[in-house]
Amino acid sequence: MFAVLHLFLPVDSVIYGRLPCIPASVARLVGKSGPNWQHCSVSSTSFPVSSLRMDTLLRRVEEAEDGVDSLQVAGSLGLDHQAVVGAVKSLIALGEVISADLRSSKHWELTEEGKEIAEQGSHEARVFGSIPDEGLAQSELMKLSFGKVGFSKAMSNKWIKVDKTHEGGARVFRAVVDQVREKLLQVQGGAEKLEEKEKSELKKRKLLSEVTVKSYWISKGSSFSTSITKQETELTTEMIASGSWKEKTFKPYNFEALGVAPDSGHLHPLLKVRTQFRQIFLEMGFSEMPTNNFVESSFWNFDSLFQPQQHPARDQHDTFFISDPAQAKGFPEEYLERVRKVHSEGGYGSQGYKYDWKIEEAQKNLLRTHTTAVSARMLYKLAQQEEFKPVKYFSIDRVFRNETLDATHLAEFHQIEGVVADRGLTLGDLMGILHQFFNKLGPYHTRSHTPCCPSKYQFLNLSIGLKKWVELGNSGVFRPEMLLPMGLPEDVTVIAWGLSLERPTMIKYGINNIRELVGHKVNLQMVYDSPICRLDS
C-alpha cells in the first residue's frame, strides 16, 4: 500500500504529522493483527510504520459526529500518522465506505538545536544561568562547553557585565533576564503568541522551523459500515455455484482501456469491395462471365472489338505480349474473315479503316488489356445461338497494362465490366442502367464525356465526397462494326460500361498509394484494421 502511495507522493514533499515515538509493544499490538493483504507492500518500505486495523479507524469515524482528522486519530491512538494514512487509503479503495478529504495545515516546530535550547536555555542564557549572584571568574566560565558563544552573545545582549578590576581576575556578573528561552518555551507549549517578527528572528537563528502537515478529514461515506470485506476482482464459477457473489463486492472495471484484440483472420479490403460489386450486379440480374483466362489473343482483345492494328493501345509500350506461347490458333474462320473485311474494306455501313489487316497481328498472344476481350467471346457465342436471347453479363477480374507505374497505376488492376445486349436498346437505357448501378454505390453525379476508344462512348462519374470530378470509368454502345460481323441481329444493341475496382476502393478506404493496397508491399496492419465494406454508406 505504501509503496504504491509513494509513487504519487514523494516522501520529502509532504510530511505526515510526526508524533512522539511510540512504544514498540503498542505498535505490535495494533499492527500485527491487521489483515495481511493490507500490509503486503509495507514490509518492503524502508521506514517501519506501525499499521492500523481498518475497523479501528471505522469505529472512530462512527463515533465522531461529522468526521475525524487523521492526525488526531494518530495522536489519540499513539500511532505514526503514516499508519493512519495507510488505513485511509485502503478504505478509499473499497469504494464509498468513507470519504476522505486531503487537507493541510501549517505550524511551527523547533529544530534540534532549538529543542536543546528550549530545554536547557540558549548558550548565552546558560552562560547567564551559570553565573551565581556573586559572579564567576571569567576563566572558569570559558571552560564550560557553551562558554565562548554564550559569553559573547550575553555580552552583546548586555545581560552580563565583566568586572576586570575584581581581585582574583576578571569576574562576570548577571545584568538582565533570558527572553529567548521564554519565547521558545511559549512556542513549544503550543501557544502561538509570538509576533511574526520574533518568529522570523528565531527562524533565522534556526531555532524555529515552519512545518506543513497534511491530514485527512474522515467522515462517513454513502455506504458506511464498520465491518468491511475484501473486494473481488472477478466473478468465479465457485461464486456462482455457492451464491457467494451475492455478499461480495467487486472491484470496479476501468472502461477507459481497450479490450484484447481477437485472434482472427481478415479478408483483403480490395476483395471485400469486389464482393460488394458482385453483389450489386447479382441484385440487378447480371450473370457472371468466365474471366479466368489472363492470356488472350490480339484477335479477341483488339480485332474483334474493331480496334485497328496500328492503334497505340496495341503498342509494345502499352501491352504485355507473350513470347511463349507466342501465337493463338483455332479462330472461327468465317468470323475471322468478316473481321478482316470490316477492318480493311469496311462494310455494315462503315468505311472501315482501309489498311492491310494481317492475321499475324491477330494471332499475337498477350495478357488481356481489358475484360472486354471476354465480353467479345461471350457476344460471339451469343450470336451463334439459333434464336437471340437478351443477356446481362458482368465480370470483375484482372487486366494488364505495360504502363509506367506510379502511386495510382500498376501493371495490373481489376476491371469491373457490365454488358447488356437486347433488341432496340438506346442511349437513354445506357444512362438509366448506369444511374441504377451507381446509385447502389451511394449518391452520385455523372457527367458524360467524349469517345476515346473506337468501340465505345466514354463517361465520367463523380464520386461524392471529392471536390474534383474523378474519372471512374467509361461506358458506351458497341459499334456495329464489332457486333454485326459476329452475326448478331441488326436490331440488337449492346451497351457496356467498365471501371477499375482499385479506384473506388482507394477512395472508400482513403488509401493514396496503390502499393499499400495491392501486391506484396501491402500494409498488413491496414488489412487487419479495415472495416467491413458497405458501398452505399
Next chain:
Amino acid sequence: MPTVSVKRDLLFQALGKTYTDEEFDELCFEFGLELDEITTEREQISREQGDCKASGASEVVLYKIDVPANRYDLLCLEGIARGLQVFKDKCAPRYRRVSPASGEPQRLLVTSETAAVRPHAVAAVLRDITFTQERYDSFIELQEKLHQNVCRKRTLVAIGTHDLDTVCGPFTYTAKLPADIHFRPLNQTQEFTAVELMSLYKTDSHLRHYLHIIEDKPAYPVIYDSNGVVLSMPPIINGDHSKISLKTKNVFVECTATDLTKAKIVLDMMVTMFSEYCAEPFTYTTTTLTQPVSSPPLQSESTERIAGLLTKMCLRSQPTGAGDQIQVEIPPTRSDVIHACDIMEDAAMAYGFNNIPRTTPGTYTVANQYPLNKLTELLRQDLAAAGFTEALNFALCSQEDITDKLRKKLFETRAAHIANPKTAEFQVARTTLLPGLLKTIAANRKMPLPLKLFEISDVVLKDETKDVGARNSRRLCAVFYHRSPGFEVIHGLLDRAMQLLEVAPARGTGYHIQAADDSTFFPGRCAEVFVCGVSVGRLGVLHPDVIQRFELTMPCSALEMDLEPFL
C-alpha cells in the same frame, strides 16, 4: 489520350472571349474535352527539374487539355479554338482546294524504288501564309503531336514542311543507297552522307528513336527538287536548304508513309489547321467527302434540330426532305467519322449526354454466378474465419521468383513468358501463389508473429489444348510463419478446408496426404495431397534456402493446392 498544351491568353484571343477557369472547364466538358491541368512553364520546370532551373522560365498560363485519341483535328490551338467556336454557334469554315495563280499545280513524282521501304507520298501547298512566332511554334508542335499519335512515331507517316520559294518543282520521291545520299541536314553546317547521318544521330536524344524505321533497309527514302536539292530524308530529317522560317510565305507539306489512308489524314490535318493563316483563308488542296445519314439517334427530336446539332459539331447538315434523312457533309478534318454511328455520337454529344432522358430497359434475365468464383467467394470467408489473413498479389513476377528462389528448374514451371517486360518484375505470369505470399511476409516482418496468410487466385500454365496455348488455374495457397515451423497448423488448415469442401479423410474415397519429394520443401517435411487418389497439391516445411532467398529468417510451412477439382 494525347494532351495538348496551349497558352490560355492566346486561346482566349482566338476564341474572341475570356472565360474563368471553371467556365472553360465546363465548356471543354460539354464539347467533349477535358481540361486536365492549369499550369505555367515555370511551374512545370520547377516540378520536373527543381526550382533553380525554373528561374527565368515563362509565367504565361498554360491550359493542358486532354483530347480524344482519334480527334487529330484538336491537336493544336487552331483546331481547339475552331471547334469550340463552331460549337458556340459560329459558322464552320468550309475548306477548299484552289489552283495557284500561276495555273499549274506543283507535282510530286513517286518512283518505284520507294516500294521496298516507304511506298506512299502525298503533298500539298499552303500559299501566301503569314507566320508569327506563336503560329510558327504551333505549326511545329502540331507536326510533333501528329508524329507521336496517328503517325505511330513516324512509322506510319512522316511529315516534312518546306519553304517552297527556296526549291523548284517538280519534286521526286525516290529511294537510294545510303552512301549515295548526301546533303546538309537541318541545323547542321556541313554535308553528310546518309550513312554518316545514321551514326551521327545514334546519340541524338530525339532522332535516335526513329532510326530503326529505315536502318536495315538497303535503300533510304529521299525527296529531291528539280535541281537535285534534298528536301528531306524521311522519316529521319529534313534538309537545311528548304527549312521554313517566320518569313516563309509558301509552305510545301509532304507526307511519306507506309499507310496511304493515314498519310492523307495527316496531310489533311496539317493543311486544314494552318490554311487559316493563308491570305485566302481555309484554302489548300484536297477534296471534301459527303455522305447521307439515316436513323437519327434521338428519335424524339426533329430532323431540323438534329441537323442543327450536327452543324454545331463542324458537320454541316440539312434535312433532305425524304423521311427523317439528313445530308451530312464531313470535312477533311474529321477522319474519325467512318460510320453513321459516329455522326449520331456527335449529335448526342451536342445534345448533351446528361440531357438524354434516362430509361430502364425491360430486359428480363436471371443472374448466375460463375461456379468457380462462387466457390472462391465462399471459401475465402471461411479461411479468414479459420484465422488466416487474405493477401492479394500480382499475377506477374520475375522468372527467378518461380525458379531459383523456389529451388525449381525453369522447364518444370510451364510458365507463360512475357515478350516485352519493362522490368524483371514482369517476366512471367506466376505459376504458383507461394512467392507472392513469401514476399508479403518479407514486406511485413515488423508485424507481430505468427503471420498466417492465404490467397485464392489464379496462376497461368501453358496448355496446348487451349486456343491461346495457356490457361488459368485457380489455386489456394496458405503460409504459416513463426519461430517454429508449425506444420501441424498448415495441416490443420488443410483438414479444415477439406471439411468445408465436404471431403472426408479417407485413402482412395476421400483425401489423404503422403510423403513426397519436392525441392522447395525441407527434406522429409513435404507431403502430397490426394483427393480420391488424384494429386491436388502439396504442403510442408519450406527449405531453409527458400526461406533465405525470400529474405526471411524463421521457419515457415506452406500449403498450395488446386481448387478446380472441387467444383
